[in-house]
Amino acid sequence: MKKTNRRDFLKLGGLALAGPLVATGLNVKPAQAEKLPSYGMEKHVPVNCRMCAQKCPGLARVVDGRLVGIEANPQSVLPGVCGRSVAVAGMVYNPNRIQSPLIRVGERGEGKFRRASWPEALDLVASKLKIYRDQGTPEAVAVAVRFHGAPGVDNEVFKVYGTPNFPGYADTCWANSRAVGLGVVCGPFSKGLPGCSPSKVSINFAKAKYGVLAGRNPAGGLVCYPWAMNFCKGKRDGLRLTVVDPRKPSEAGEDNVHWLPIKPGSDLAFMLGLFHELIKNKSYEPEYLIKHTNAPMLVDAKTLQPAGVREIEKEEKGKKVKILDYLVFDRAAGEVRFASDAKNPALNGTYEVTFTDKTFKAVTALDRIAQELKNYTPEWAEKKSDVPAGEIRKVAQELEQNRPHAFIDPTYRSERYFNSFKGIQVIGMMNALIGAFGQEGGIIWNHSPKTGKLIHPPKAKAAAISKYYMKHDPNFRFGNDHYYRHRAVETLLTDKPYPIKAMVFNGANLLGGSAGGTEIVEALKKLEFTLCISPFFNETTLYADVILPDATFVERDEAINSKYKSEVPGVTINMKAIDPLFDAKDPYWISLELARRLLTAEEYATHFKPYEDGGIELLWETQLAGLKGISADEKKKITVDYLKQHGIWNGKAPIPKTKAKTPTHKLEIFSTFLASEYAELEAKGDSNALVASPLPVWQPANWMTTRDKLAQDEFIPITGFAPLNSFTGQQTKDNRLLANVGESISWDAVFINKAKGKSLRLADGDLVSIRNPDNTLEQTARVVLSELVHPDAMFSYYGTGPGAFKNLNKFYSNAPKTGFNPNHSAPYHHAPLVGGHAAHDFVIKMRKI
Ligand code: SF4
Incomplete structure (x- = not known):
């Protein structure tokens, strides 16, 4: 068999289009390419991997006409693919696929x-x-x-x-708590609402010295390969991590990782204790806060409203944009002025303000936040979260020593608890405080051209x-x-x-x-x-x-x-590597x-x-002709032929810049959006006003409002990923190539604390029945006893087992026949204001079968 070398393979990738033009389309015009016999040939075809949802650029490897896997595309600035994509053949050639209509x-x-x-x-x-x-x-x-x-x-x-x-x-993923919680701090805003999706900003893991991971495990979860590659580079270069998680994610590696087991749903308490310490230790650069954040903004300490605002117009990149200007105390002028007129705004202090004929006292946003945090000591946080106060202080010291090349991760799949939004808002505020936004090793803006x-x-x-x-x-x-999938369910149920x-x-x-x-x-x-x-x-x-x-x-x-x-712009192509199987x-x-x-x-x-006449080639040409967000020279270079040959076009990595796409065009450590929402809800006497507060405040998880302590047979279901299970399930669920590896990590099991399991007379491998006592759906799974799980938590790999819907088993032969899916047992409830699914925020009971 002739093998290609690295230099040749992309050429072949381009030619790989040559496969039979048949396909599927009576009227669909396929991509144009030369014919190339596949006998004895190995070819590499550019694809965007969909073994999970991230579309990482890779090369499908086809040998003698048979797909054998996906490899990294070395043309990418972040080349790499994960174990799921290597197992693509297990998905494609699975006879359990739906073969006909x-x-x-x-x-x-x-x-x-x-x-x-x-x-x-x-x-x-x-x-x-x-x-x-x-x-x-x-x-x-x-x-x-x-x-x-x-x-x-x-x-x-x-x-x-x-x-x-x-x-x-994405209302079950990131679209609510994460998008709004981080969006209020750094933007962007769309139609007046904040929404910072995971595609807008990334953690610059590769250059970071220290970071706090809470609610996400970038190595194990691998939700996006560019991020995972950056993460691995950071780890190789000595990135130290504190992982705050009810279960120790072993995939994050042992080197330089310090695990803090936390009570499920109490991340917010940990974050408040940490914020308390950061403010107390003055872990910030005053110049950064003055230049890039609204920390000097004067606010009414009681009503939490900015002391005075006005809308001004500014020229940005040749366009006129509207900006919310706010009052500060200008130390240079010795008086209160609008920020746009001030030379040296004060970060601290209380000042007399006269605005719209009213005279009152106002305090800087930074001081008001500090005042609120006084009671959230590490000792207070320990009581709520089970994380020792001393450990919280150590994390604060690490952040102080390593800022601004440090971060507190704003997570990805955030829709877990009623208080997830508040937790991520506080994470955003802390990142603004330590100066992480726009810094190497901090949080950087991604660049996605539009087609x-x-x-x-x-x-x-x-x-x-x-x-x-x-x-x-x-x-x-x-x-x-x-992202409103749950609202579609609501409409089906109510006709509203x-x-x-x-x-x-x-x-x-x-x-x-x-x-x-x-x-x-x-x-x-x-x-x-x-x-x-x-x-x-x-x-x-x-x-x-x-x-x-x-x-x-x-x-x-x-x-x-x-x-x-990624901050490096990329344009990628997905081409057919093999003909559709069965009658797909x-x-x-x-x-x-x-x-x-x-x-x-x-x-x-x-x-x-x-489209019928021009086919995919016309779509590609039209997409490229309409490319926006890159220079004219770059645009010229990106042609369909270029993409067919290389699979990907990457731009240059920009030097990280601090920018904010908020109403004030500053990082809003004190959100003007939330301040206005808070005022409106307060005036109505709405109990959600507290959740809308621009201040860092405690809000319990929903399950905490139902009991002080869990009973011995009760747990909070938490989930996570390994590089084997896709969060969308089916590509990896019944995959023969992953099944053995999956078994070796017990991907069908639920993991509980060893001592607690023993007190329930459970042993490794026992089959247990798991139920939310508020509904009738029952699930079964094998149990694994582990010292690496908080006693209140029950961990399972996401989307591996059939959960409560065992009729699925008849369609699978490689997937586990038992296994827990928290979505099936979760209540149909919604986190206040943001409407996330809060998919972990309930109690389950476990008993041996
Ligand atoms: S993370 Fe892995 S499975 Fe997901 S798209 Fe990227 S390479 Fe494929």
Whole structure:
């Protein structure tokens, strides 16, 4: 067999397109390329890995026409892929994949289906979904997308159809507590609401000297390879870490890692104790705080409102922007002035302010925060969190010694507890205090260029259901109008603001990935019609009326991706490495077939015929022609041919800069957004006012409000990742190549504290029944007794077992037959104001079977 060397392989990667042009598409024009016989050849095809959701750039390795794995693309500035992607063949060649279209024959949830031809299945879908459009209510169809296979085209079909409802997945992940908690401090804001997604900023692990990880394990979780590579580089260069976690994440490595076991749901208490120490020790640079933060802002100590604000216009990058200007005490002038006019704002002190004819005393934001933190001593924090006060002081000293090349990680998958938002707000405030934003080894802004669009659907007539909840639901006041999957469930259950009658799940697993199994089942049963587009069975497909199997990412060409979660801009391409297996079809073909059936001939001709004629090459060209956020010279260099050859284009790493995209254009250590929300909620006597406070204040986790202490058989379910299990499950769940490794780490088990387990007369390997006493769903799992788990916690790897929906087992042969999924047993509840799922914030009971 001829082997390629490193220099040749990318050339072959480009030629790899040459595979049979067949594919799947009667009317889909495939990528243009030369033909190359695959016999005896090894080829490398650029792909964006989708073994989890991160789309890391890699090279699919195909030997003699057979996919054998994904390798790092050395053209990337952060080359690397994880163990999941190496096991891609275990996903693709799994005979348990959905092999042909299926139509339900049993009861919903039973998982009984019959095979159907593509025309039969597509006609059935069209006949069901057309009803709502013909009735003038296209908004009655909601489309939940997670792993959509035809970006740039698939959602567009339903946008032209007329629905505004595309409830995204991330309200169970980062879209609420993390996005709002960090967003109030550093921005950005969109339509008046803060939202800092994980793609906006990164931790500069590679250059950091010290960091605090709470609620995330970048090495074990590997939620994004550029981050993991940076993390590993930092570790090699001596990065020291304090890991605050109810379970010791062994994947973070032993070197330079200090583990502090913490009571589940009490991270906020730890953070408040730490903040107390940082302020007490003056762990900050006054110049940084004055220049980059609103710490000198004068505020009314009681009402927590800025002493005075005005809107001003400034020129930024040739554009006029509106900025909120605020009062400070200018030491140079010896008087209170607006920050934009002050030369030397004071960081501390109380001053008399006269503003809009009123005279009153106002204090600097920094002093008001310090005043609030007085009572949150490390001893107070120890009582709430079980982390010894001395350890909290040590962490504060480490941060003092290493700032600003240090960080407190704002986490990723944050929707765990009612107080997660508050915890992340405090983390953001502390990072601003120690000067971590915009510093090497601190928190840096990512750079994601935007690509052009081929299809421009008209705006839907009806408003999305999310708008209703943002206005009327106190738990969704800061909610996100992209990520509102739970609000779709609410609409199904209540018909508010209008009925949703049918749902399309495009690579989305509502029942497996969202908290509140009981209510979600009820909602799914109410639907008149459910379509799942998925290569694999999952909990939601059990409730589908029709399932359409789409080709996996290595079996299709796909739109160009420019969201790289890195400060270095990147543009990547995903090309078909092998033909679709079984009777799976290219998702672009599926989209066109649905468009043809659901839309008028005129709509099809306007919006989709260009794709039918020009194919993926036209989409790629259009995306690149519309590239924004890079220089004209860079844009010239990025051509489709360049991407086919190299797989990725990377820009240059910028020198980190401190910037903030908040109303004041400063890092808001005292959030002006929250101050205004607090005032409004206070005036109404709303109990959520405390949560909206711009100050660092304690808020208990929900489970703490139900009891002072857990009973002996009670636990709080926590989850985590290894580089084996994808947080979206199915790619890694029934994967033969991962099963043995999974078994070796007991990925089907629940891990509990050894002493507590023994007191329950449990031994390693015992099968236990696990239930939330407030609902009827029961789960089973093997138990592992461990000294590395807090007594209140029960740890499980996320998404490995069938949880409460064992009908799934009949579709799998490599996946564990038992195993816990917290989402299934979690209550259908929401964190105040931000509306996150709070998927760990409940108590479960365990008993030996
Ligand atoms: S983190 Fe691993 S599984 Fe996820 S996209 Fe990246 S390489 Fe693939």
